[in-house]
Amino acid sequence: MHPEADRIIDAVGLYCPEPVLKLAEAFKTMESGRTLMITADDPGSLEDIPAWCRRTGNELVSIEEKDSIICAIIRKTSK
Secondary structure, three states: OOOOOOEEEEEOOOOOOHHHHHHHHHHOOOOOOOEEEEEEOOOOHHHHHHHHHHHHOOEEEEEEEEOOEEEEEEEOOOO
8 A cells, every 4th residue: 555545546547537437436435534546547637637636625635647657646625
C-alpha cells in the first residue's frame, strides 16, 4: 500500500470514463479524510481526475505521470 493512500485503485488499461467511474464508486464507501490512490494509463485521466475533484469538492493531493502511468492521490473531503 502506498504510504499516503488508504485505498488503491488500478485503472490501467481502462479508458474514459471508466477510471473516474471507479474513483466515484470507491468514494461512496470511504470516510471523509481518507485518501485514495488511482493509477491509470488513459491520457484523458490527467484532465478528468482533477475535473472530478473540482466538481465533487474532493482534494487532489497530487497527480503525476511517469512512464505513461498517471498516479493521483485524492483525499475525500465531501460527504
